Amino acid sequence: MIHSINPYTGEKIYSFTPLSTKEISEKIDEADLVQKEWKKTSFRERAKLMTKAAEVLKKRKKAYGEVISKEMGKPITQAIAEVEKCAWVCEYYAENAASFLKDEFIETDAQKSYVSYNSLGVVLAVMPWNYPFWQVFRFAAPALMAGNAGVLKHASSVMKSANNIQEVFEEAGFPKGLFQNLVIGSDKVESVIKNKKIKAVTLTGSKPAGSAVAGVAAQEIKKAVLELGGNNAFIVLDDADLEKAVDVGVNARYQNTGQSCIAAKRLLLQEDIAEAYLEKYVEKVKKLKSGNPLEGDTYIGVLAREGLAKDIEKQVNDSVKMGAKLLLGGERKGAYYAPTIITDVTDEMPVFKEETFGPVIAVKTFKTFEEAIEISNNSEFGLGVSIFSKNINKVLENVSKFEEGAVFINELVKSDPRLPFGGIKTSGFGRELSSFGIKEFVNIKTVYVK
Known part of the structure; x- marks a missing residue:
């Protein structure tokens, strides 16, 4: 059985029977059959249903949010x-x-030459628990609008949310079988990718999971998109608006209890303003309310599992043993880990070198902007960076020096449907969202008429 356990109460709240090998195959067959008809529909027909899906989401946002x-x-x-x-x-x-x-249409020596974009077929999405709805919809909305079908392997801990997502599309009127949640464990992913009717795969998750999925996809010569971890720097220059930089900086690290690939995990402060900034930052973090996730004024909930809280506790404790200073927090109770600020950090400490997936920020100072860029780039990850400064032109002149998929100036790194989202280095490859994201899972076809 696959169980959902409430990390705040420890209570087992939902249980699901995993699909058999035969049932998995039947569901993929159904998706393939339905997609062959779906790809013939017009964009107008698809848009009508996708708009209805948005209406269902708005109507049920409280119920779905409570399950999350x-x-x-x-x-x-x-x-x-x-x-x-x-x-x-x-x-x-x-x-x-x-x-x-x-x-x-592209002008060549042909009578007519153009590029058309055709659907691929059935696409597998392997998705994580930290944003159980958003991670799926930012794949599903463009994929279905492009004429594809989608099958979802969601994190086992959020299987009720996964079923709710399937419900959204079915209630909106999409053909039954076009988007399906597969109630399976990670051990079944390889066989699903190898199914001949699966044409591509997208994964949001960890580096090991991404490497495994991309490896199987490569063996099968199938397209893959990976959105993996991040260790984003949040850089505050000495001419920044400190009040704004503090407000945004706290939110950038601690929203979703710090469980985000694009969270600001490394706080880099120019020496002249470091003390003043930290004083304001610490005071704001102290005011964040921890508690029951179902209470409206709670800002810091619990981590998704107690094991995750233990992981981040170890990263902090190991860093302290290496000489880091605990400025705030550092306490764990079950799956709860207190908002934590750690200073005197060196490049080799776990809180700086590794991704910290929880409410912990590592603080480091720098003398010059050039040094800040060097520190920021000193990471295996390359997802995004935030820079706060009033001298926007100076920052823009240096944007190309950052080894990141996104550079946000005077704002936290975030995903926006209108902009491409993704990283470089071990943060993955490919892009989601915008016009770039919808073209990841299409056949870009050249047509040439002499």
Whole structure:
């Protein structure tokens, strides 16, 4: 059985019977059959249904948000906001998919030559627990609008949310079988990728999971998109608006209880303002309310599992043993880990070198902007970076020096349906969202008429 356990109460709240090998095959066969008809539909027909999906999400945002909170501990206001964001991505692709995928005529010596964008077929999505709705919808909305079918292997701890996502598409009127949640464990992923009717795979998750999935996809010569971890730097220069940089900086690290690939995990402060900034930052973090994720004023919930809290506890404790200073926090109780600020950090400490997937920030100072860029780039990851400064031109002149998939100036790194999202280095490859994301799972076909 696959169980969902409430990380705040420890209570087993949902149980699911895993699919048999035969049932998995039958569901993929169904998706393949339905997709062959779905790809013939017009963008107008697809958009009508995708808009309806957005309506379903808005109508049920509180109920779906409550399930998210119970399954993985996200504070309820943030869980509801996540569902609302999913409605936005559905509306965005309903409005824009047709223009993104229209034939693109190119002048050559041919009588006519152009590029057309055709669906691939059935795409497997392997998704994590930290944003159980958003991670799926930012794949599903463009994939379905492009004429594909989707099968989902979600994290075992959020299987009720996974079923709810399938429910959204079915209630919106999409053909039954076009989007399906596969109730399976990780041990079945390889065989699903190897199924001849699966044409591509996308994964959001850890480096080991991404490496394993991409390896199987490569063996099968199938397209893969990976959105993996991050160790984002949050850089504050000495001319920054400190009040704004503090407000945004706290949110950038501690929202979703720090369980985000794009969270600001390394706080880099220019020496002249480091003390003043930290004083304000610590005071703001102290005011964050920890508690029951289902209470509306809770900002810090629990981590999704006690084991995750133990992992981050070890990273902090090992760093302290290496000489780091605990400025705030550092306590764990079950799956709860207190908001933590750690200073006197060196490059080799776990809290700086590794991804910390929880409410912990590592603080390091620098003398010059050039040094900050060097520190930021000193990571195996390359997902995103935030820089705070009033001298925007100076920052823009240095954007190309950052080894990241995204550079945000005077703002936290975030995903937006209108902009491509993804990283480089061990943060993955490929892009989600915008016109780039919808073109990841299409056949870019050259047509030439002499």
